[in-house]
Amino acid sequence: MWKTILRRVLIMIPELIVLSVLVFILAKMMPGDPFTGSINPRMGQAQIHHLMRLNGLYDPWYQQYWNWVVHLFHGDLGTSYEYHEPVTALIAQRGANTLYLAVFTMVLTYVIGLPLGIYAGKHEGKLQDTLVQIYTFVTMSIPFFVVLVVGIWVFGYALNWFPTAGSVSAQATGLGGTLISRLGHILLPGLLGALFGTVNIVQYLRSEVIDAKGSEYVKTVRAKGVPMQAIYRHHIFRNSLLPIAAFAGYSITGLLGGSIFTEMVFSYPGMGLLFLNAINYRDYTVITALVLLYGFLNLMGTLLSDIVLSIVDPRIRIS
Amino acid sequence: MSLIEVKDLKVHYPVRGGFWNRIIDNVKAVDGVSFSIEAGSTFGLVGESGSGKTTTGKSILGLEKMTAGTILYEGQDIKASGTARTEYNRNVQMIFQDSLSSLNPRKRIESIIAEPLRNFEHLDKEQEKLRVIQLLDIVGLGADALYKYPYQFSGGQRQRIGVARAVATNPKLIIADEPVSALDLSVQAQVLNFMKKVQRELGVSYLFISHDLGVVRHMCTNIAIMHRGRLVEIGTRDDIYNHPLHIYTKRLLAAIPETNVDGRAEHRKQRLAIEKEYEEEQAKYYDKDGFALPLQAVSATHAVALPDDLLHELKAKGKA
């Protein structure tokens, strides 16, 4: 099994290299330079040229790429032109916010998705099942950003139940107060993300339960007199648990992609909002670092899921 | 000159493994098989499932890649030139085991049968239609089958459509891969008789692949028995059925169900005796890896994979 894992990790390396080159070239092709229109309008053309030279922006691209990679391995992603801060520090600070929201959303997704999937499978073909099916249909059909906008309008502005911007209230004091305020800020975006992100889990579990109900081994256990409730708990649910857990890795891609919209709508200071600002300010170093980081996280998520699934399902391991 | 001559055909599949996924072993699906088929005759290739008989058939047709070996068609190596290859493809066709999955479910019978015609003969629409009707007629189906779909026919009818398609380009050789084993017994005879009729009328040769020795006896003039990728015995129908020499052949023959109720006990005793002999003497007939020994000629038509001592014994007996 370690061979499967190691081989899978090795496949990852070329992907990572291609990704970094691609991202770097894209960032370099951006129009404008990061200093024009910067905070200091008195800066002259000569000074800008000087700054560009100082930052190595006139070197050939492969030279710049190489410098960047060398720095990368030293944990140095450069300095943000806009925020005048090391990119690593900037990302660490904003990344924490995105992480809180993502973890919260994922936990909620499982909390909502697991029971719904089993419930629908148990009651296959009945009214309960139909209702769950309608729910998954609606949530998978509507574009997520529209959900967010309508959500913040109804629950944030009209009903005034949730804050509509930021990650923590300025008035919050003490550890407890800050925590509660933070939770308050991620509650609505997290709930919306979870409610509209359960489709895969619900549909997978539902079909697992339905398949298992008709399978020979469940019929056998049932014939031996084991109650259906115990069969669900000990056989069906346990069998589906690991594949379901493996979804977590794949869902990282969706969560990260969604974070850009969520943070935009809720003015939530995470990496997604940082990226949008960086694009507007042509903040190369931040853009490059963020795209690479997102790609890296996607890769890690996929890797994790692949490995978990290959352990669960020997058929995948062989191929 | 034989119509087709297969020489030392090998089909090996690589087994990959280890960290770098390198080829660490080969599965020898077909390992050094040689035989030839005369024009207008039927050659039976018999073996249990997994013995490599289907792979042999498919590699002759070009559906499987040959690892080694040569195929001579009318004395010419088919790998020699491109034009020879096209001619070969036109003259060697196939009947498949599963009549349902071998006919495209979305196509009408007309276009299914016309498929080889469209690729090899360029007829106009009217000619093509008439030709398809002719072909349907050969296998006893009416023109009303023309625009139907495969699922509208019974298994036996579908297999006859398969026969019609195989003979569409007037081939010299048809590879029939278990053509009737998926059919009911009553329908089997019907399809086989149509195959024989086609042979009489068109002079086509068959490579008849089957595990059913009863059917093979009915159809074939020459027979080869295959086991674990190699031939264990090859000869005429008389050689195989009346003078089997290899222990595996004997065992296969003993396994043919006996319909005569009177000799039931005796038949059973004989079968058990052969089974016992097989268990005991198996090692003698196979090499250390469990593969059959090389074939040794025992008469002009008959060759058997016998160990040397048994062969000498046999020859001594023959002289005495």
Place this chain on the structure above:
Amino acid sequence: MDSKLDTSKISEEDLARLTKEAEQEKTPSALKVMWKEFRADKPALVALVIILAFFIFVFVASLFINVPHAMETNIMSYYAQPFTSDFWLGADSAGRSIAKQLIVGSRNSIGIAIGLTVISSTFGIAWGMISGYFGGMADLVMQRVYDFMMIIPMLMTIIVIVTVIPQYNAITLTLILSCFYWMGTSRLIRSRTLAETHKDYVSASRAFGTSNLKIIFREIMPNISSLIIVDTTLSFAENMGVETGLSYLGFGLPMGTPSLGTLIANANDPENITNYWWTWLPAALEIIILCLSISYVGQVARRTLNAAQRRGDD
């Protein structure tokens, strides 16, 4: 051998009659089966009619709208109230008619979604079928490309590309988006093609000398046509959210080109979202209704596909 067969007993008339009979008892095509299912399912029919009628309406109505004129700033009608004879749906902060923007924006967004669906599905189908049919080395390489495309942070990359490209319009945007939205289709089609390729009718076609391309598109494709129809419909619903989402973020259609996304982006201003709901809510509702309708049509199509598979005649 021709002499042995009597073909003369089949007359011209017989042949013509047979052809006619065949036409009558023709097995219905995937589209026809679906159409039958739709006629039986009233809500599905309503959804289909809503979609088609709406599409026709916006495409025809936008012909009568002078877009540059409609996009001109008009201080006089700053945040004009909705439901008046001049402004059916009011006006935005620049005094531009929301109703006109909605119609032109719908046309743009729907047009891009259609273009995106056609291009990306065609590409995905071809990719999946070739990858699944040939297998081996070709499949391996194509799968690696697929894997790589899957880990790219799609939204970010598109935003970067859109920022990099100095000038673009609806067509170039559609092409850029198409590069990133073919993977789902290709994966689905590949696995089905793989299954079909192992069936004997494909071996038969090979044995009978049919070329690979013909086998892929003439033999295998008809067998997965229902799947293609269903997948394309569902992709279409999904693709409605792609350009609109980007335009919402400000990286979709260029300034001055209305889109449903830019209309919804009005909601980014807290003032708009609370007090001037008409600037963004109609566009949001329209997207929701359209996506639900298209998706529902896709679901019904999928149901007929499943039913066909159960009957075993797919």
